Amino acid sequence: MLLKSCDILTTILQSVFFVWICNNISSKENKLSKFKAIVLVLIIFIISTIFTYSDISGSYISLVMVIFTLLSIILFYRKSILDGLLGFGLANLIIVLSSYFVFSFYQSVIVELKLKVSTELQMLLFVFIPAWSIYFLFYKLRKYFFNAIFALKNLRPSLIFVLILNYTLVLLDILRLTLHTVDIELMFRYAVYFITLVIFIFSIIxxxxxxxxxxxxxxxxxxxxxxxxxxxxxxxxxxxxxxxxxxxxxxxxxxxxxxxxxxxxxxxxxxDTGININVQATPLVASVLHSAVSKGIDVIAFDSADYENLSITDNDLLKVLSNIIKNSIDALADTVNPTIKFKSYNNYNGVLITILNNGPEIPKKIMHKIFETGFSTKNNMSEDRGFGLNIVSNIINQCNGKISVESNAQWTQFTIELPYKIS
Incomplete structure (x- = not known):
């Protein structure tokens, strides 16, 4: 009875896990209402319960169950199937990994110890509680996982690519089940699965x-x-x-x-001799980038962020972007085929913006000075230069954001993180 209760509780947690992750990484217009979210949780729970307690056995029953779960998620997130696929992939990855390592440890270590406690208590202490602890740990570290998914979304992967990604995750789960039926040393089994997973993640990137x-x-x-x-x-x-x-x-x-x-x-x-590529650019961003296009600079903009509810005002955001773009235009004065790339997207904490130009490298010895008042790499005899980036730094600090800069011989990139308002 104890094991069945724990198993049902785990199934409920996993069902909530799928929907919660999908909703957190979804775009604003694709998030489910509370009612729809509860309905989807119930559907996933029913699917899991039916296949878990059916008479069908074998690793392929897991594949069929996962496919039904995936189809249900796609149905509810059909406005942007990509959100549903990525959310399913992350949730399934966490569940598969936690199941693999918890059960491997239990079967290969705890069972061999032959503890003088009941099997039910062993399963509770060394299988269910560790699995629940992993889910809780994910919740505490959700910012890092969600930001990784947001970064992947910013790379604009195709639906086919993400579908292949999820299919591969399912195959890895079948590999996990297959490895459990083979007499392999625990550490070697861990190594095989871990190396496969690492190769897979790097291939995705x-x-x-x-x-x-x-x-x-x-x-x-x-x-x-x-x-x-x-x-x-x-x-x-x-x-x-x-x-x-x-x-x-x-x-x-x-x-x-x-x-x-x-x-x-x-x-x-x-x-305008410059090439201007704007994908979903907001009027504010488009107006700032137009100054670069009008000077013959090629501009590529993927502006997919939602700037509502940020801790920065529209006026201050305009100042920040205008000063960085102006700085980039100055840096590109003597560059052949000058180019500025603007990218933005929402992450878990707010908005992340990158502005890249192919101008000359900023020397390492002055990198730490570029946000100081009055500092400029140009001739500053009139003392009217060197204030733009300092203004940018001050505004971003006031709204508890972050700004950083990287530079090499090929490009210079400013990265801006703007948080949401604290409610």
Whole structure:
């Protein structure tokens, strides 16, 4: 009776675990209401109970149960299936790992000790309580796990990629069940599973980054094609204008020639030569980045953050972004093919923003000085430089945020963390 009660409690915890994780990493418009969340918990609990206590045995019953659970989550998170898939993957990973290490330890160590206590008490002390403790530990460290998922979401993985990721996690679980049926030393079994998991995680990161870079290249190619079309139109327009100039010259209308030349010069000067790729850019971010585009700098922006309920005002956020972009524009003055990349996304604590440029490296010896008042790498004889980044630092400190900078020969990146308001 004790074991069955503990097993039911564990099933309830795992069902809540799936929904709780999915809801925490979901975008604002995809979060479930309390009612829908409770319904999904009940559905997952029923699925788990049916397959756990069915007469069917073997490792494949676990696969079928997981597939039904996954389909239920996808159904409820159909507005953004990616959120459901990633949430399922993280929850399943924690459950699989905790089950594997707890049961391996119990079967290979505790059983061999032949303790003079009942099997039920042994299971409670060395299986269920440790498993519940792992779930509680995850809850305490949830910020780090959720931020890792948010970072993966920011790499914009495809649905197929994440589906393969989840399928591989399920296969790892089947591997866990298979290893339990083979007579292998405990430490070797741990090593095999751990190495497989590490390789798998690094593969996820590697292919997600490749996927992210390929999407950037795809967007750049599309933007270049648009520029080519724009240039063809300009060529046609200039041809017509030159013909008009020649016609006015033949008619001797010198005043009209001057007016037409002025309009041609004005239109040329207002032409943006930079490539501008904005994905979901908010008006505030788009307005800040336009200053870079107007100076012929290529801008790639993936602005997926929700800036509501932050501890920083819109006006201060505008000051922060404007000063960093202005600093980047100055740094790119002598750079061939100058580029600024802007990325933002919500993490567990607030919003994370990265602003990267391909300008010259900031020397290590002055890196710690760049946020000081009046410090500038440019000529500062008039003493009107060196305040922008100091203003940025002060504003971010006032809202309990963080700012850091990394620089090498290829790029310089500012990373900004802005927390939510404390309610």
């Amino acid at each position: 590697y292919f997600a980054r490749i996927n992210d870079s390929s999407k950037e290249v795809e967007l750049l190619n599309a933007a270049l094609n648009n520029k080519i079309i724009e240039l063809k139109k300009l060529k046609h327009d200039y041809g017509s204008e030159i013909s008009s100039l020649y016609g006015l010259y033949q008619l001797g209308k010198i005043d009209r020639i001057g007016q037409l030349l002025k309009s041609i010069v004005d239109s040329y000067q207002s032409l």
